[in-house]
Amino acid sequence: MTEGNVALESRVSLETLASMGEGHIAYVKQIRSEDVPGLFPQAPKIAPGLKLFALHAADGTPIMLTDSREDMVGGAPTFFSPCGL
Numbered sequence: 001m002t003e004g005n006v007a008l009e010s011r012v013s014l015e016t017l018a019s020m021g022e023g024h025i026a027y028v029k030q031i032r033s034e035d036v037p038g039l040f041p042q043a044p045k046i047a048p049g050l051k052l053f054a055l056h057a058a059d060g061t062p063i064m065l066t067d068s069r070e071d072m073v074g075g076a077p078t079f080f081s082p083c084g085l
Helices: 014-020 033-039 069-078
Strands: 026-032 051-057 062-066
Touching: 026 033, 026 069, 033 051, 033 062, 051 069, 062 069
Parallel strands: none
Antiparallel strands: 026 051, 051 062
């Protein structure tokens, strides 16, 4: 360790990490249309080979699906407060 740099090692379970952002943190993930039935079983059948975007809660729960990242980012504040990383 050098002066001015502090390294901390912390072990947090995936369950704890997911619950930390519950209701406040979400992420957008690019998916393929072939992945939709597993994430959104209630969604209508979608043509294969499409690039889509899914909004997921911090715990990985899928919330919203769209074909436009811009629409996803614009719609996410309905569920969560926007923040940058």
